[in-house]
Ligand SMILES: Cc1cc2nc3c(=O)[nH]c(=O)nc-3n(C[C@H](O)[C@H](O)[C@H](O)COP(=O)(O)OP(=O)(O)OC[C@H]3O[C@@H](n4cnc5c(N)ncnc54)[C@H](O)[C@@H]3O)c2cc1C
């Protein structure tokens with residue numbers, strides 16, 4: 023927790039006092055929220071260009087002026103890593119963009135990523151004074167975060183954080199997703215000798231193989247990883263812990279601490295008839311082929327199914343990414359089939375909005391019952407059950423139930439199943455001494471992220487099941503704190 | 513990057529490569545496979561580890577030239593590098609003393625059978641190998657198999673070597689002759705299907721090692737899924753070996769054509 027005194031002291035810095043006086047609150051609240059420009063939906067839905075174009079410096083400063091620099095900045099309570107939001111925004115207002123980026127990096131390892139993919143409408147922006155008290159659109163915190171981080175990167179002035187004197191203690195990181203990367207960065211800063219092991223041939227976890235280029239350009243992740251490498255973090259790709267190297271091997275190699283950030287990469291299927299027909303695939307397979315293997319590029323040797331009538335089953339970010347990818351790969355009709363209504367969709371609001379702009383069709387309150395194939399074993403049509411919403415379930419979302427007898431056939435030549443993921447079982451099944459839940463997640467102490475096996479810490483999706491980038495990153499930081507304290511106390 | 517340190521043609525279209533991979537050489541067991549990628553635009557393709565040399569830190573792959581990707585790897589020369597190599601993947605073969613074990617390998621399936629023959633023999637089993645191929649040229653690794661197998665039967669479709677006939681003829685001959693406790697089969701899907709049908713008739717427990725399409729090989733994508741006893745399984749993490757009598761080979765054959 024950021025202490026109240028600290029926030030107060032920061033807020034009473036003279037530059038902030040003065041800045042507050044430059045515009046009256048009643049004038050600030052009259053300003054309208056900035057709209058980030060995006061590429062024309064007709065153009066972008068046929069290429070891989072990033073959809074959002076970012077804010078200009080003028081736009082960013084204008085938006086930063088809306089922030090009231092509240093005495094009690096509730097926005098911070100909505101941020102899983104407690105970014106000092108007013109401080110970074112006020113730095114933008116006064117034109118100190120690099121300072122703003124530095125503020126972000128005090129608590130967030132990957133601000134350029136989070137500015138793009140965080141569900142801000144459920145986090146910081148939801149707690150913003152404008153939403154809570156004025157019934158107005160919140161300050162565009164996410165857009166501003168992205169602006170500051172992009173400004174720093176594009177200025178080629180990326181600050182390489184200061185590193186404490188090497189302490190010679192070796193720690194291993196399993197997985198190079200946001201949890202592993204943020205852990206690695208913090209430990210390197212504290213002087214540890216850090217090696218990251220990644221099973222795939224590229225680094226970044228879901229940021230690399232899952233989230234598409236049009237939403238999170240690979241280059242952004244690459245540059246963040248280069249910074250870590252400059253800080254002395256070693257990376258080893260094509261190395262599966264539990265297969266190539268065992269838990270015991272790591273200990274023998276002299277690693278004193280191990281952080282598990284192996285994610286939740288196991289795709290669920292619905293186990294309905296016809297799901298193994300050709301043309302029916304998991305979202306992970308589809309996105310991995312396109313993002314990791316670059317299958318949309320004619321030069322790439324990896325093939326990918328390019329349907330004309332593509333249905334994506336599910337309503338999360340993964341589903342939105344897949345359906346919009348299908349459009350870019352030439353689908354004439356790309357649809358979301360979701361068993362609840364739009365209100366319950368777990369996807370980020372912006373993604374749903376962008377998907378609609380691009381012409382994605384939504385079949386909400388529909389659920390597939392079975393698929394049928396042609397004589398070659400390729401999917402041809404699917405039977406959908408119409409649903410209605412009942413009482414809220416344990417997740418607080420209204421429970422969907424079938425409307426008896428109300429079914430409809432739909433022609434499809436590709437189906438992408440995006441109905442959730444489970445934790446990767448390899449570490450839970452090969453590491454001794456861990457406590458595992460019935461969902462396959464690793465049990466940790468939620469303050470230190472230490473597992474039941476004393477030298478093993480864990481965070482991100484392997485602890486939470488499918489969650490978010492920012493939570494994974496926050497876990498990595500907490501684990502770094504927990505592990506470094508434990509190791510240095512020895 | 514993994515360096516190629518040895519290359520040999522076992523036949524015109526079958527290449528044996530020895531590749532530097534010290535960590536994998538140390539941790540692999542019979543039945544494991546690796547995934548390779550050649551070049552920055554290359555696809556990820558699985559190959560079984562035929563053998564390894566822990567001291568030299570190398571593993572051996574035996575690859576049949578079929579299409580584009582196998583051609584690329586077959587064209588590599590000693591001194592060249594494999595861009596990416598990851599493993600060992602899959603579950604190791606369950607090795608124990610069963611009694612008499614028939615190992616039925618067809619075509620390039622003989623290569624992945626080799627470490628199983630060796631391990632089964634070392635576990636005290638009587639091992640009878642049935643090696644099948646279209647023609648004499650394609651019967652590979654016979655000498656290495658003979659080193660560990662108690663008996664070797666060779667069948668060729670055209671009769672150019674060994675007995676004329678199919679792999680099932682060789683297997684049936686043994687089953688009729690003596691009690692077989694386990695049959696292991698590796699080869700083209702259609703071949704495994706017929707071996708399974710045959711051994712089911714004689715109630716001989718049979719394991720098949722499945723060679724489906726894969727991407728990551730770590731359970732992340734489901735490209736490799738097959739139906740076994742009515743349930744969907746992922747070959748890369750649940751297999752690659754399954755009870756052959758329960759595998760839906762027809763579905764598997766259709767799925768193998770997904771990108772042809
Ligand atoms: C398509 C898609 C879109 C998403 N969109 C959003 C979004 O917009 N906003 C948001 O906040 N979240 C989003 N998420 C969720 C978010 O990406 C995840 O919550 C987050 O990436 C979890 O981070 P992690 O570090 O725990 O794991 P991951 O990112 O999954 O990384 C784990 C890494 O560990 C590697 N690994 C696994 N096992 C081993 C092993 N044994 N040895 C070595 N390496 C191993 C894996 O290969 C992988 O690279 C999305 C997820 C997907 C799939």
Ligand SMILES: Cc1cc2nc3c(=O)[nH]c(=O)nc-3n(C[C@H](O)[C@H](O)[C@H](O)COP(=O)(O)OP(=O)(O)OC[C@H]3O[C@@H](n4cnc5c(N)ncnc54)[C@H](O)[C@@H]3O)c2cc1C
Pocket residue numbers: 323324325545555556557558559560561574575576577578579580581582583620623624722723724725726727752771772
């Ligand atoms: C566990 C396992 C072990 C194997 N071991 C061996 C071995 O030891 N020796 C051997 O010669 N072969 C082995 N195979 C088969 C091998 O992986 C390829 O299928 C084979 O080399 C043909 O590839 P190709 O691209 O040359 O040709 P084609 O058969 O013409 O393939 C055409 C296209 O289909 C796709 N494709 C075909 N097979 C695969 C695959 N398995 N994974 C991903 N995509 C695929 C690719 O996009 C490919 O370009 C194994 C397969 C598995 C699953």
Ligand code: FES
Pocket residue numbers: 725726727728729730731732733734735736737746747748749
């Ligand atoms: S190859 Fe991806 S899950 Fe098996």
